[in-house]
Amino acid sequence: MDSALLLTLLLPVAVVSHVVNLPSKVLFKVGDRRELTCSILSCPETVKFVWTPLEDRPIFATVKPQDKESMLVFDSVMKNHENTILCKATCGKETKQAKTTIKVYSFPTNPVISGHDRLKLGEEATLTCEVSSIHPSEFLEVEWLYGDKVVYSDEGEPDRDAFSFSYTFTPSSEDDGKAITCRVSLNVDGIPSEEMTRETSVHMNVLSAPHNVKVSGVTAVPLGSSLNLTCEAEGKPKPAFTWTALKPDGQSVEMGKHQVLFVQDVSLTDAGTYQCDVSNDLGSQMASVSVVVQAPPMETLIVASPQTTLKEGDSVSIFCKSTGVPVTHVVLSRRVNGVDAELKSSKGAETSHTIPSVKLADSGTFVCEAFNEYGSQRTTLNLTVEAHLLEVALQPDTEDVLEKGSNLVLSCQASGCPQPEFSWKNLANNPILRQIKTDGFQSQLIFDLVELEDEGTYLCEVTCGSIMKSKQTNLKVFSPPRNTTVDIFPSTDVQEGQNITICCRSVSFPPPAVVLSKLDSEKNVYSLDGVFLLINLTPNDTGLYQINVTNDLGYETETFTINVIEKRVNPPLGWNDFLSLAICLGVASALLGVVVYVWRARKKGSYDLTKCNPSTV
Numbered sequence: 001m002d003s004a005l006l007l008t009l010l011l012p013v014a015v016v017s018h019v020v021n022l023p024s025k026v027l028f029k030v031g032d033r034r035e036l037t038c039s040i041l042s043c044p045e046t047v048k049f050v051w052t053p054l055e056d057r058p059i060f061a062t063v064k065p066q067d068k069e070s071m072l073v074f075d076s077v078m079k080n081h082e083n084t085i086l087c088k089a090t091c092g093k094e095t096k097q098a099k100t101t102i103k104v105y106s107f108p109t110n111p112v113i114s115g116h117d118r119l120k121l122g123e124e125a126t127l128t129c130e131v132s133s134i135h136p137s138e139f140l141e142v143e144w145l146y147g148d149k150v151v152y153s154d155e156g157e158p159d160r161d162a163f164s165f166s167y168t169f170t171p172s173s174e175d176d177g178k179a180i181t182c183r184v185s186l187n188v189d190g191i192p193s194e195e196m197t198r199e200t201s202v203h204m205n206v207l208s209a210p211h212n213v214k215v216s217g218v219t220a221v222p223l224g225s226s227l228n229l230t231c232e233a234e235g236k237p238k239p240a241f242t243w244t245a246l247k248p249d250g251q252s253v254e255m256g257k258h259q260v261l262f263v264q265d266v267s268l269t270d271a272g273t274y275q276c277d278v279s280n281d282l283g284s285q286m287a288s289v290s291v292v293v294q295a296p297p298m299e300t301l302i303v304a305s306p307q308t309t310l311k312e313g314d315s316v317s318i319f320c321k322s323t324g325v326p327v328t329h330v331v332l333s334r335r336v337n338g339v340d341a342e343l344k345s346s347k348g349a350e351t352s353h354t355i356p357s358v359k360l361a362d363s364g365t366f367v368c369e370a371f372n373e374y375g376s377q378r379t380t381l382n383l384t385v386e387a388h389l390l391e392v393a394l395q396p397d398t399e400d401v402l403e404k405g406s407n408l409v410l411s412c413q414a415s416g417c418p419q420p421e422f423s424w425k426n427l428a429n430n431p432i433l434r435q436i437k438t439d440g441f442q443s444q445l446i447f448d449l450v451e452l453e454d455e456g457t458y459l460c461e462v463t464c465g466s467i468m469k470s471k472q473t474n475l476k477v478f479s480p481p482r483n484t485t486v487d488i489f490p491s492t493d494v495q496e497g498q499n500i501t502i503c504c505r506s507v508s509f510p511p512p513a514v515v516l517s518k519l520d521s522e523k524n525v526y527s528l529d530g531v532f533l534l535i536n537l538t539p540n541d542t543g544l545y546q547i548n549v550t551n552d553l554g555y556e557t558e559t560f561t562i563n564v565i566e567k568r569v570n571p572p573l574g575w576n577d578f579l580s581l582a583i584c585l586g587v588a589s590a591l592l593g594v595v596v597y598v599w600r601a602r603k604k605g606s607y608d609l610t611k612c613n614p615s616t617v
């Protein structure tokens with residue numbers, strides 16, 4: 001210690017000719033073995049070296065002294081070797097010194113990137129670039145490069161050993177497979193350029209659930225040809241494919257697990273929806289197409305609703321429809337004399353025609369024809385329209401006899417017809433002035449207080465579509481004989497020996513008895529038919545005669561005079577002797593052509609003495 005102090009005091013005297021060799025600054029890399037040499041080469045004797053740290057820390061190195069130099073040996077450079085060191089060299093009496101600044105750097109490894117290999121499409125992601133054992137850390141600079149473009153940069157801070165730089169972005173599908181680089185530089189002077197910058201590049205792996213799924217291929221397939229569909233999808237990892245056929249009946253059939261679906265010799269049943277399901281770890285998606293099998297119309301139907309056999313007046317709808325194969329249009333026609341006359345047509349697959357009230361003439365054949373570009377198909381339907389089984393009943397039937405002033409209802413019933421139409425007629429073509437009440441299946445002709453004028457034959461006529469049926473009844477009204485007329489042929493004035501025919505007409509019900517009497521005698525004669533034949537008349541027959549027409553309700557009389565002119569040659573016979581009903585009837589029938597009524601009519605029915613119309617007298 002004393003000698004050293006002494007040496008120092010002498011130093012200014014001996015400096016002149018010697019030079020201390022020591023680099024003024026050095027840069028060491030952490031971990032290296034380095035040496036630092038201080039020397040005075042010009043000294044002829046042994047030089048004494050002293051190393052002194054100028055910073056507040058020891059030197060942490062071993063000194064290797066030799067004759068003309070001293071070596072500081074740093075076995076493994078560390079950060080705490082940074083220092084400013086003074087080297088004092090004493091050559092004889094002369095002491096010289098020099099100082100050196102030691103700087104240390106550490107940048108041993110390339111940066112490490114993480115987070116790049118499971119990026120998810122569209123989801124924000126952070127890539128991390130890590131570097132460690134950095135010194136001096138304040139000189140650190142980092143850059144993220146996408147391709148060769150800088151997308152992010154940052155700097156280090158003092159006194160930190162490790163750094164983690166992150167880069168946040170949202171990956172797109174274009175990013176997949178692209179390189180991203182983390183470039184780190186330690187900008188310290190003196191670092192060899194190849195050590196100053198370190199970088200790491202990685203390829204990004206962008207994962208995605210299946211997307212952009214689509215099916216390509218021809219979906220309209222001619223019958224018998226093949227179906228070839230390809231399912232395309234993006235997605236990572238590479239997705240798996242599953243084909244499923246959804247049949248129109250709701251059934252679903254798995255068709256394979258390849259990207260391509262191939263079906264040979266397609267039939268109609270191959271038509272339907274084909275679905276491609278695409279999936280990977282991240283999710284699944286599907287796409288579907290509708291496959292049409294091109295064939296001429298095959299399932300063309302014509303149907304009548306409610307049925308094909310109808311009654312007149314029914315409503316019917318005829319449906320024309322084609323299924324199974326797409327059709328361009330359908331035509332519904334009516335076949336008339338072998339020619340189809342169009343009723344309805346439609347650009348779709350079905351049409352219909354409604355007849356609200358069928359007629360017999362609507363019976364016949366209807367044709368449904370379906371067309372498409374591959375052909376046509378027709379089907380026919382026979383529609384049968386039947387008449388109603390109309391029945392008519394009239395109460396009272398055939399005949400009714402009433403008293404004047406009584407009430408009568410003629411009731412006409414129709415059955416077997418949904419909507420009968422009634423009409424009443426009087427056979428004598430007289431207008432019917434009585435009230436008619438029609439309600440559904442019944443019509444009534446109502447006589448309040450029957451009059452003589454109501455007599456006649458009434459007809460109830462019922463119409464049902466094309467069918468008409470009627471029933472009639474004869475109406476009689478009890479009455480005292482009336483409107484009695486007497487016709488005398490050839491005349492009331494005759495020659496003796498001639499014959500006279502007396503015809504009596506009367507309106508009466510019940511039928512009357514007709515009595516002819518000569519007023520000045522007691523003789524009466526009855527007639528059943530009102531015809532009397534007087535033969536071989538004598539002048540004694542001249543006189544006043546009376547006709548008395550009688551029934552239960554009364555009588556009516558007519559009187560007339562017969563005048564017989566005497567003929568002197570042949571004595572005549574008295575009329576009483578010859579008058580007989582039997583003869584009268586015989587003669588009346590044979591000679592006069594009179595229609596004869598008999599008493600049986602008395603019980604029932606009319607007794608209208610017909611007009612006496614002799615052709616020869």
Ligand SMILES: *[C@@H]1O[C@H](CO)[C@@H](O)[C@H](O)[C@H]1NC(C)=O
Nearest residue numbers: 217226227228229230260262
């Ligand atoms: C199916 O279609 C694809 C694409 O059009 C084609 O390459 C392939 O040969 C077809 N397959 C068959 C069996 O026809």
Ligand SMILES: *[C@@H]1O[C@H](CO)[C@@H](O)[C@H](O)[C@H]1NC(C)=O
Nearest residue numbers: 364365366379380381382383
């Ligand atoms: C329809 O009627 C026609 C003519 O009467 C006949 O030839 C044809 O066989 C009938 N068709 C059906 C389906 O009954």
Ligand SMILES: *[C@@H]1O[C@H](CO)[C@@H](O)[C@H](O)[C@H]1NC(C)=O
Nearest residue numbers: 452453482483484506507508
């Ligand atoms: C009866 O005679 C009258 C008058 O001559 C006539 O108006 C009427 O129609 C006749 N009656 C019958 C039932 O012939």
Ligand SMILES: *[C@@H]1O[C@H](CO)[C@@H](O)[C@H](O)[C@H]1NC(C)=O
Nearest residue numbers: 497498499534535536583587
């Ligand atoms: C009158 O009637 C009788 C009996 O039918 C007949 O024999 C006679 O010839 C008739 N007399 C005359 C003039 O027609």
Ligand SMILES: *[C@@H]1O[C@H](CO)[C@@H](O)[C@H](O)[C@H]1NC(C)=O
Nearest residue numbers: 515546548549550555556557
């Ligand atoms: C006509 O005949 C009826 C029944 O016999 C009798 O009551 C009536 O008095 C007769 N009339 C005349 C005018 O003789």
Ligand SMILES: CC(=O)N[C@H]1CO[C@H](CO)[C@@H](O)[C@@H]1O
Nearest residue numbers: 538539540541571572573574
């Ligand atoms: C033919 C005949 O009977 N003549 C009679 C007509 O009447 C007179 C008088 O009453 C009789 O004397 C006739 O004999």
